[in-house]
Amino acid sequence: MTRIKKKHHLVAAVEAELLKQVRVHGRISRVELSRKLQIVPSTAGIYVDRLLRDGFLAESRRMERGAGRPPKLLELNAGGGRFVGVDFEARNLMATAVDFSEKPLRQVHEVIRAADSVEQILGKIERAIAGVMAGDPRPVLGIGVGVPGLVDPQHGVAVHYEFIKGWRDVPLGARLNKIFHVPVFLENNIRCMTLAELWLGAGRGLRDFVCLGVRSGIAAGVMANGHLLRGCHNRAGEIGHWRCPSPGDARLEQTASALAILAAAQRAIGSGRKTSLPKSKGELTFDDIVQAVQAGDALARSLIEDAARVHGWAVGELVALFDPQKIIFAGPLAELGEAFLAPVRKAAAVDGVEITASTLGRYNGALGAAALALHQWRPQR
């Protein structure tokens, strides 16, 4: 490893933090920045002047109100760079891009089939990134990828994922870097979703919350005291293997994931239960269930309530262990809103904790991955 010169390194970190505060707070004065960064105003002034000179910040028109000398407000002038984010799991692949103020720019969706080979999936990743990049002149400064299963972010390797055959030690970081020639950051996808909530979703400003990602599988992303938990092998949050109480001690994932609900729906349809759900076998998607619930279908509602009870149990256990401020559900179940959350709250029976759904939609993970790349970026000169 090359020796990092500490002072330069620290200066770059302070610059990045300063730009982050400008991004989060919009227009902001030097004094306000000095307070946020816990540095003295004169030092903040030195940093701002340098970032101003090098074109990363701009002075906006002053807004005058109240007593005292009006501040010279600062805003981002990041020269139109973009960051691309990808997120995929067993069934779907989503890609998006954000600009320097974390505004989403474009969205691309690809379907992954169970029969796809590793090489085909890599092709879809690359096609999605190219699709997001096309037709926008602003340079791409980084790519973030939310990877399912076990990931090694340090070495940019996707280690293992049980739902894709042959997915083992895929050098995804190196491969994408070779194609697109920008820094590539890998992270487990539930952690990308958690970061999306932290930076632009329901977790903004919170130091303790849990993001429960319910899609093909179930996993938890935990922010504890302002830090994202990874565990000693990057394996933290794998609660899909938790044993549920009561019927048969099944795994949480086998009982209450989107795939499990789909399977239960197909079994119920097969056994002839009355429902508005389409009966053509094998083509049922989770969107059908969402629509049926919203249309008031009794079977769909009862399936969701069964799953919600199980999730309520999991929420209760997580709250007891972490004492978070908030639990945020992400994934297709979250789109059901109160129809899902109300029975979860009832089963969890915890108070002092807000239980909500993500408002970021299905591009949640991709947004988090893009924002991750943005947050890793440092001003270059």
Add this chain to the structure above:
Amino acid sequence: MTRIKKKHHLVAAVEAELLKQVRVHGRISRVELSRKLQIVPSTAGIYVDRLLRDGFLAESRRMERGAGRPPKLLELNAGGGRFVGVDFEARNLMATAVDFSEKPLRQVHEVIRAADSVEQILGKIERAIAGVMAGDPRPVLGIGVGVPGLVDPQHGVAVHYEFIKGWRDVPLGARLNKIFHVPVFLENNIRCMTLAELWLGAGRGLRDFVCLGVRSGIAAGVMANGHLLRGCHNRAGEIGHWRCPSPGDARLEQTASALAILAAAQRAIGSGRKTSLPKSKGELTFDDIVQAVQAGDALARSLIEDAARVHGWAVGELVALFDPQKIIFAGPLAELGEAFLAPVRKAAAVDGVEITASTLGRYNGALGAAALALHQWRPQR
């Protein structure tokens, strides 16, 4: 809040960290210290010179080996200060003291009865501290207290504990400070036990481990990425309320705590099962059970194995969630060693995680509390 001057504050923090490294590593050179603290050797030299001049460090005789100029090794010369630690819960109160190198100095034990009033318990705490302090001329520089239930370490208040009647908003920190005139630090007792493991027990050098405290209740202390989890209301780790799978969905604490095992033993004795356990009702203690297990008593063994199965389940869930390097059991159950750990390991069915028992004994929590006070201490001048 008084304005803290940042530079002085940082200098004090570096001094404390430097002294900590000397404590952990014994004799150590300036260069080695500069590496551990990630500072440049010249800066380390400045700090060492100041601490040497003010009498907190001393130069030891040089140990010569290998090539190069031999280092001038440094050691602690902390003037014989001591730190007192107390730890109590529903039944027992333990107190101890440590010197600057964290060596335990003396131990005091008091029994708490269910009928004790809050005032009586406070009296026992004060008597235990006085007992530890007596007959040693070295000054006490701080007191740490491991408090059961909900604690507010910031304000030194013991907020609530369900197993002591009337235990609510007890201003323990202020009270002890008034009596003993030294800084007092409060912390939840499972977290004290976890810190004891981190600093002087089975968790030394680890960044991710869980300490499972099984006594009157059950709670988990979690070190994640080198940080101790507290949660947003200091309530993290309360897994005593987790619902166990299988029989009746009982709470973990009601199934597998030391008190629960005692109750189960009494029920079994009452129903006439053959055992070497004493039959006089009400006087059974957990030590009796430990001895019976070691003597090969079948009932005692089966009770422990039942509890171990439940703990194994909890370990499995914790490992899935945190991905730790180690699980450390603390409390009287841990004293059983392999008789307890083997069935736990079998039920947990996890690999890549070490499951061990604390080697610090029953003064674990008191040691952690004392070490906490030591770690909070800063050189005064």
Add this chain to the structure above:
DNA sequence: CTGATATATTTTGATTTCAAATTAAACCCA
């Protein structure tokens, strides 16, 4: 209009920390 007050920013000099060069104190080997 004028001075008092308030808040933001900049200037000035001291302190801390770094980076790099230098010196110190041992061993090794001819």
Add this chain to the structure above:
DNA sequence: TGGGTTTAATTTGAAATCAAAATATATCAG
């Protein structure tokens, strides 16, 4: 014995940051 090597510690000058004082630019009260 005496230079070469190695590692530790110190010296030196520069960069980063702080603390406090000075300056800038507004509002407000009379």
